[in-house]
Amino acid sequence: MLDRLVGLSMLIAATAVFLYYTIWTLFMPFVDEDHPLHSFFPPRVWAIRIPVILVILFSTVVGSFLSVVMIRSNRKKALKAKQKKAS
Structure with missing residues (x-):
């Protein structure tokens, strides 16, 4: 029930912003x-x-999020490769 209420409120907010911006820019x-x-x-x-x-x-x-994820992924791959090489 709460998810429908949140979804409805987000839909109403998005519609209000869209209408406000449309009136402002076009009319x-x-x-x-x-x-x-x-x-x-x-x-x-x-x-x-x-x-x-x-x-x-x-x-x-x-972009920042993707950079952080890619850096962490490369660190994990490098650590795994280093451990595999040491074994």
């Missing part, structure tokens, strides 16, 4: 600059900066 350019609706959105330059920052951050985390 707000057609709304007058002095309209009060613009107060709910940051400047348009952030519509590009935020995804770029997230992609760089995600790539860094994934």
Whole structure:
């Protein structure tokens, strides 16, 4: 039951973020600059900066994780080879 609740809440959050970003990037350019609706959105330059920052951050985390896994794997292989050679 808890997994369905977590899944539903993640779906709702993802949908809300998608709708907010879609409205911000696709519809707000057609709304007058002095309209009060613009107060709910940051400047348009952030519509590009935020995804770029997230992609760089995600790539860094994934790359670091893969590097650590590969280094540990190579250490284990080298240790096994060293032990096999010593035997």
